[in-house]
Amino acid sequence: MMQTPLTMTQMIKRAEKFFPKKQVISRTSKGIVRLTYKEIAERTRRLADSLQKLGVERGDKVGTLAWNTHRHLEAYLAIPCSGAVIHTINIRLAPQHISYIINHAEDKILLIDADLIPLIERCKDELTSVKAFVIMTDEDELPETSLSPVYHYEQLIASGSNDYEYPDDIDENEPAGMCYTSATTGNPKGVVYTHRSNVLHSMALGMADSIGLSEKDIAMAIVPMFHANAWGLPFAGVWFGTTLVMPGPYFTPKILAELIEEEKVTFSAGVPTIWLGLLKELEEKEYDISSLRAVLCGGSAAPKFVIRAFEQKYNIPFMHGYGMTETSPLVVVSTLKSYQEELSYEERLNLRAKQGILVPGLEIKIIGQNGEVAWDGKEMGELLIRGPWIASEYYKDERTADAFQDGWLYTGDVVTIDKEGFLNIVDRTKDLIKSGGEWISSIDLENALMAHEAVFEAAVVAVPHEQWQERPIACVVLKENKQVTKEELLEFLAPQFAKWWLPDDILFMDEIPKTSVGKFLKRALRDQVQDELQKN
Amino acid sequence: MMQTPLTMTQMIKRAEKFFPKKQVISRTSKGIVRLTYKEIAERTRRLADSLQKLGVERGDKVGTLAWNTHRHLEAYLAIPCSGAVIHTINIRLAPQHISYIINHAEDKILLIDADLIPLIERCKDELTSVKAFVIMTDEDELPETSLSPVYHYEQLIASGSNDYEYPDDIDENEPAGMCYTSATTGNPKGVVYTHRSNVLHSMALGMADSIGLSEKDIAMAIVPMFHANAWGLPFAGVWFGTTLVMPGPYFTPKILAELIEEEKVTFSAGVPTIWLGLLKELEEKEYDISSLRAVLCGGSAAPKFVIRAFEQKYNIPFMHGYGMTETSPLVVVSTLKSYQEELSYEERLNLRAKQGILVPGLEIKIIGQNGEVAWDGKEMGELLIRGPWIASEYYKDERTADAFQDGWLYTGDVVTIDKEGFLNIVDRTKDLIKSGGEWISSIDLENALMAHEAVFEAAVVAVPHEQWQERPIACVVLKENKQVTKEELLEFLAPQFAKWWLPDDILFMDEIPKTSVGKFLKRALRDQVQDELQKN
Incomplete structure (x- = not known):
C-alpha cells in the first residue's frame, strides 16, 4: 500500500476542490461575514505565505489568542499545513500562566484578536520568544498598542501570495498543534497534536456511530477554539465541506439561539452551561431550533432535566460525550445501540445521561481497587485510554511520568462501565x-x-x-x-x-x-x- | 501522540467487548446459522491458535477458496489478527490461474469450502507451497478427497485454545491480506493489503459522507469475499458491531430477496447484475424490502432504469460507487451534496448515475490529452489515484511499472469530472x-x-x-x-x-x-x- 502520509493539507485542499461554494459563517464586530471555502482556501494560502515571510519556519510555534472566527479558522489551517505548529492559548488563563505557556512553547509569532490585546500587553515584558504580533481586527487600521512589531492580519492576507504551495513532505507524525491544559497545581501542561492524530480524530468525528459529521451539516463550533481544537469540529468540518458557523466573541445564549434559527444549524457541541443557558433563553423567547439534528455535550455531565428538555420539549437528541485535551478530545459518545432504541424513554434517558460508548479506534481499561473492574455499572475504577489520537506525554514536562505509564493515559477520572460498555464518569480520582x-x-x-x-x-x-x-x-x-x-x-x-x-x-x-x-x-x-x- | 498502530485486532476485540450479543447470520447448506460476535470472537481465537499449531507463522500466506459465510469471516479475522496474511482466491479463475496465484503467493495452507474441493483437486499436483488443506464443511465428517493432508475446520475450532492471544507487536504496515486481479493478458496480478490500509478503509466506510456503515445496519455482503475484501463490509461491519448477513453459496435473486425481507437488511452492495436480478425477482413476487436504507452499486455502471426503479418504485436510494482491487476498493461514492438534494429528480438521477465524489482521505488527478482535464463533465482523461488505501505495486510482478508511476495508481479508466467534482467512468483506456x-x-x-x-x-x-x-x-x-x-x-x-x-x-x-x-x-x-x- 502507498505510504501516503495522513497530513492536514488534504483537508483544505478537498474543501477548495469539492466544496468551493460551501460557506463559513463568522460573527464579527461588524455583523455576520460569509466566506466560501474557495475564499477561505485562498486566504489560508496567503496567510501561510505571509507567516513564512515573517520568519515562521518548519516546526515553529505560532500562538493564537482568539475567539471562534473565520480568521482563527484560517490560522487553524495555514499554520499546520505550512509545516508550523498552531498553539491555541486559553484566553481565560491567569496572566502569569499565559506568559508561561507562550515562553514554554517558544511561540515565535502571536495572532491576537484586537479586543484581547490587553491580555498580552499585560505580560509582554515577560515574553522571551515572540518576534512579532499579528492583530486580527475587523477595522482597517491597527488599534493603539504597546506591542511591537505589530502587523495587520488583513494586510498580511492581502500581501501574501495566492501561488503559495504547502510543503508536500510533511511527515504524519510531525507536530501540527498544541494546547495547554490547566493543572491542579503549578503551571498548565502542554499537549502536542500531530497531523496523524488530527486526521484520524477527524475521521472518527465523521463516523456514523460517533457524531457522523457530514457535508450536509451546518455545524456551530461553540466550544472555544482554544479548548482541545474546539473538539475537532473545525478540522473535520473543513475536510468534509460542512458549513461552519463561528459564533465570534462574547456570545450570549440569545446570540446562539439566533444563529441556530437564522443559519439553520444542524449540529453543535458545548459544555452543560451552554445548553442550560440556551434552554433558559428558549423559555423566555420563541426560536425555531428544529434544524438541530443533535447536540453534543461534554466537559462535564449535563443534569438529566437538561437532556429531557432537549429531547421531549424540542425533539432534539442530546448526546453526551467524554474527552479531554489529552485525547484530541473524542473518546466516548452516548450514541445508543440499535436494540437500545427499543427501550423505554426513561431507560434511554439513563443511557444518554452516561458518557457513552468508545468510538472505533481507541482502547480503554478501567482499573479499580482490585485490578480491572467488572462491567456491572457499579464497580468504580480509574479510566485508562490508549490510541492514535491520545497524547503520549506533556510537552517538556516532568509531570508526564504521573499521567502516562506503560503506554496508557491515566485520565484521573473515576468511572463505571455497564454491561453494554457505557461509561459513566463518577468522579475525579482526587x-x-x-x-x-x-x-x-x-x-x-x-x-x-x-x-x-x-x-x-x-x-x-x-x-x-x-x-x-x-x-x-x-x-x-x-x-x-x-x-x-x-x-x-x-x-x-x-x-x-x-x-x-x-x-x-x-x-x-x-x-x-x-x-x-x-x-x-x-x-x-x-x-x-x-x-x-x-x-x- | 501515542504511536498506537492501526492494526486489525482492534476490530474483533471491539465487537466482542461492546457488541457480544450482535449477530452474524450465515446461510449454509443446513439453513440459516446465527452466531453472536461473542461466539465469532471465540471461534476466531480458536482458529488462529489451530492455524498456528499447523505451522502458520508471522507473514505466512493462508489461502481461502470460499463463499461468503461465517467461516470465511472467521478466517478474515483470525489470519491477519494472528500476524499471517489471508489470500482470498477467486473461485471463478481458470484452473491454471488458480494454481499460479497459490504458488505465486506461496500459500502455506488452504481453507476450502467443501463444494469447491474439485477446483483444487484439479490442480493439486501443480501446487508448490501448500502444506495442508482445511475443509470448511457443514457436515460432521470430512468429504472424500484426493487432497492430503486434510483437516476438518470445525475440529480445528474445537481443538484450538480459547486462551490464544493475538500478538500485540504487529506493525500497521505489515501485510494483512492479498487479492489477485485478472489481467487483460497473462497471469492475475496480486495486491497486498496492510493492517493500516484495512483500518483506514474501514473508517472511510463508516463515514457519514461515504456509506455511513454503522452498528445500526444489518448489512448483507453480496460481493464475493474473494473480490477486493467484499468491498470492505466484513472488516468494517465487525469493527462497528454491524449485524452481518452472509448469503452463502450459489445464491439466487430469490434467496437474496428472502434474506432482505426476513433479516430486515438495511444495506447491501453489489454489481449491476445483482440489482437487475433482484428487480426481476421483485416483479415476479412481492417481497417487503423496505428495510433497505440504501444499496451501493459498483463494478460497472448500472443503467439508469435500474436506479430509477429502486428509487421510484421501492423508495430506496441507489448509490453508485467506484473502486478496484488495487484501491481496497472504495474511491468515490455518489452521495449527493446538501444543495444537490434540492435539484429536480431527473437532475439527481443524472448525478446518481455517475460514480460520484471522492471519499475523504484520497487524492485524484485526471490526465487527458493535454494534461489535467477541465472540471466540465466533458473532457476525458485517465483517472490517477493516490492515498493510504491504494496499492503501490503488484506483488512480485514486473507489471507494477505500468500501473504505478510517480506515486500514483494509473487506473486505466477514462473518466470525466463535472464542476461539482462528480466522476463519471467513460471507458477503459483500452x-x-x-x-x-x-x-x-x-x-x-x-x-x-x-x-x-x-x-x-x-x-x-x-x-x-x-x-x-x-x-x-x-x-x-x-x-x-x-x-x-x-x-x-x-x-x-x-x-x-x-x-x-x-x-x-x-x-x-x-x-x-x-x-x-x-x-x-x-x-x-x-x-x-x-x-x-x-x-x-
Whole structure:
C-alpha cells in the first residue's frame, strides 16, 4: 500500500476542490461575514505565505489568542499545513500562566484578536520568544498598542501570495498543534497534536456511530477554539465541506439561539452551561431550533432535566460525550445501540445521561481497587485510554511520568462501565471521597442535590475524618427566592443512596469557586469548607 | 501522540467487548446459522491458535477458496489478527490461474469450502507451497478427497485454545491480506493489503459522507469475499458491531430477496447484475424490502432504469460507487451534496448515475490529452489515484511499472469530472475508440443502446479504420420475442450523440462474451467482430 502520509493539507485542499461554494459563517464586530471555502482556501494560502515571510519556519510555534472566527479558522489551517505548529492559548488563563505557556512553547509569532490585546500587553515584558504580533481586527487600521512589531492580519492576507504551495513532505507524525491544559497545581501542561492524530480524530468525528459529521451539516463550533481544537469540529468540518458557523466573541445564549434559527444549524457541541443557558433563553423567547439534528455535550455531565428538555420539549437528541485535551478530545459518545432504541424513554434517558460508548479506534481499561473492574455499572475504577489520537506525554514536562505509564493515559477520572460498555464518569480520582475503605462519588451526590427544585448549584467535597478517613460535606447554592433546610435536603437524598453515602453536613453558600472553564474548584472549596467547619 | 498502530485486532476485540450479543447470520447448506460476535470472537481465537499449531507463522500466506459465510469471516479475522496474511482466491479463475496465484503467493495452507474441493483437486499436483488443506464443511465428517493432508475446520475450532492471544507487536504496515486481479493478458496480478490500509478503509466506510456503515445496519455482503475484501463490509461491519448477513453459496435473486425481507437488511452492495436480478425477482413476487436504507452499486455502471426503479418504485436510494482491487476498493461514492438534494429528480438521477465524489482521505488527478482535464463533465482523461488505501505495486510482478508511476495508481479508466467534482467512468483506456483524433466512449453508446426497450445487452468495440484510425461497431443481444432493425436503432441513437459517434455498424448476436466477473470481454469481442465483418 502507498505510504501516503495522513497530513492536514488534504483537508483544505478537498474543501477548495469539492466544496468551493460551501460557506463559513463568522460573527464579527461588524455583523455576520460569509466566506466560501474557495475564499477561505485562498486566504489560508496567503496567510501561510505571509507567516513564512515573517520568519515562521518548519516546526515553529505560532500562538493564537482568539475567539471562534473565520480568521482563527484560517490560522487553524495555514499554520499546520505550512509545516508550523498552531498553539491555541486559553484566553481565560491567569496572566502569569499565559506568559508561561507562550515562553514554554517558544511561540515565535502571536495572532491576537484586537479586543484581547490587553491580555498580552499585560505580560509582554515577560515574553522571551515572540518576534512579532499579528492583530486580527475587523477595522482597517491597527488599534493603539504597546506591542511591537505589530502587523495587520488583513494586510498580511492581502500581501501574501495566492501561488503559495504547502510543503508536500510533511511527515504524519510531525507536530501540527498544541494546547495547554490547566493543572491542579503549578503551571498548565502542554499537549502536542500531530497531523496523524488530527486526521484520524477527524475521521472518527465523521463516523456514523460517533457524531457522523457530514457535508450536509451546518455545524456551530461553540466550544472555544482554544479548548482541545474546539473538539475537532473545525478540522473535520473543513475536510468534509460542512458549513461552519463561528459564533465570534462574547456570545450570549440569545446570540446562539439566533444563529441556530437564522443559519439553520444542524449540529453543535458545548459544555452543560451552554445548553442550560440556551434552554433558559428558549423559555423566555420563541426560536425555531428544529434544524438541530443533535447536540453534543461534554466537559462535564449535563443534569438529566437538561437532556429531557432537549429531547421531549424540542425533539432534539442530546448526546453526551467524554474527552479531554489529552485525547484530541473524542473518546466516548452516548450514541445508543440499535436494540437500545427499543427501550423505554426513561431507560434511554439513563443511557444518554452516561458518557457513552468508545468510538472505533481507541482502547480503554478501567482499573479499580482490585485490578480491572467488572462491567456491572457499579464497580468504580480509574479510566485508562490508549490510541492514535491520545497524547503520549506533556510537552517538556516532568509531570508526564504521573499521567502516562506503560503506554496508557491515566485520565484521573473515576468511572463505571455497564454491561453494554457505557461509561459513566463518577468522579475525579482526587475528588472521590474514600470513606471506610469504600468510595463515594461526589458527582453522584451533586447531581442528586441539583435535581432538587430549590438548588441552583451543589458541590460535594471530602473532609478528613478520624474514624472513616474521609467524609462528604455538601455545599449548596440556592436559587433566587427559594428556601430549603439542611434536614429537608438530607431527607430528599436519603431514598437515593446508601446511608453511609449521605453528607455529614450541608453548607449553604452564595457561590461555589470555579475554574476558568467553569468547573468547580474543589481544592479551594475543600479549604473553605474546613475553615467553615472549624468556625462552628 | 501515542504511536498506537492501526492494526486489525482492534476490530474483533471491539465487537466482542461492546457488541457480544450482535449477530452474524450465515446461510449454509443446513439453513440459516446465527452466531453472536461473542461466539465469532471465540471461534476466531480458536482458529488462529489451530492455524498456528499447523505451522502458520508471522507473514505466512493462508489461502481461502470460499463463499461468503461465517467461516470465511472467521478466517478474515483470525489470519491477519494472528500476524499471517489471508489470500482470498477467486473461485471463478481458470484452473491454471488458480494454481499460479497459490504458488505465486506461496500459500502455506488452504481453507476450502467443501463444494469447491474439485477446483483444487484439479490442480493439486501443480501446487508448490501448500502444506495442508482445511475443509470448511457443514457436515460432521470430512468429504472424500484426493487432497492430503486434510483437516476438518470445525475440529480445528474445537481443538484450538480459547486462551490464544493475538500478538500485540504487529506493525500497521505489515501485510494483512492479498487479492489477485485478472489481467487483460497473462497471469492475475496480486495486491497486498496492510493492517493500516484495512483500518483506514474501514473508517472511510463508516463515514457519514461515504456509506455511513454503522452498528445500526444489518448489512448483507453480496460481493464475493474473494473480490477486493467484499468491498470492505466484513472488516468494517465487525469493527462497528454491524449485524452481518452472509448469503452463502450459489445464491439466487430469490434467496437474496428472502434474506432482505426476513433479516430486515438495511444495506447491501453489489454489481449491476445483482440489482437487475433482484428487480426481476421483485416483479415476479412481492417481497417487503423496505428495510433497505440504501444499496451501493459498483463494478460497472448500472443503467439508469435500474436506479430509477429502486428509487421510484421501492423508495430506496441507489448509490453508485467506484473502486478496484488495487484501491481496497472504495474511491468515490455518489452521495449527493446538501444543495444537490434540492435539484429536480431527473437532475439527481443524472448525478446518481455517475460514480460520484471522492471519499475523504484520497487524492485524484485526471490526465487527458493535454494534461489535467477541465472540471466540465466533458473532457476525458485517465483517472490517477493516490492515498493510504491504494496499492503501490503488484506483488512480485514486473507489471507494477505500468500501473504505478510517480506515486500514483494509473487506473486505466477514462473518466470525466463535472464542476461539482462528480466522476463519471467513460471507458477503459483500452476500450476507448479513437476516431479522427477524438475519443468516443464505448460505454456511453452501450448505455444508450441498452435503454432501448428491445435491447437486452449491447457492447461497442473499436475496429481499425483507414481514414479515422478507429471506428465504433455495436454488438446487440435482443430481448426474447423482441425485434428491432439496425436502422431503427441508429435512428434511436441519432438525437443523443454527435453524428461521428454513431456506430458504423450494428451486429445482432446471441450472446456477448464475458469475463468471470460478468464484464464484457472486449478483446474477444473485437476479434469476433472483425471476423464477422470480413465475412460480409
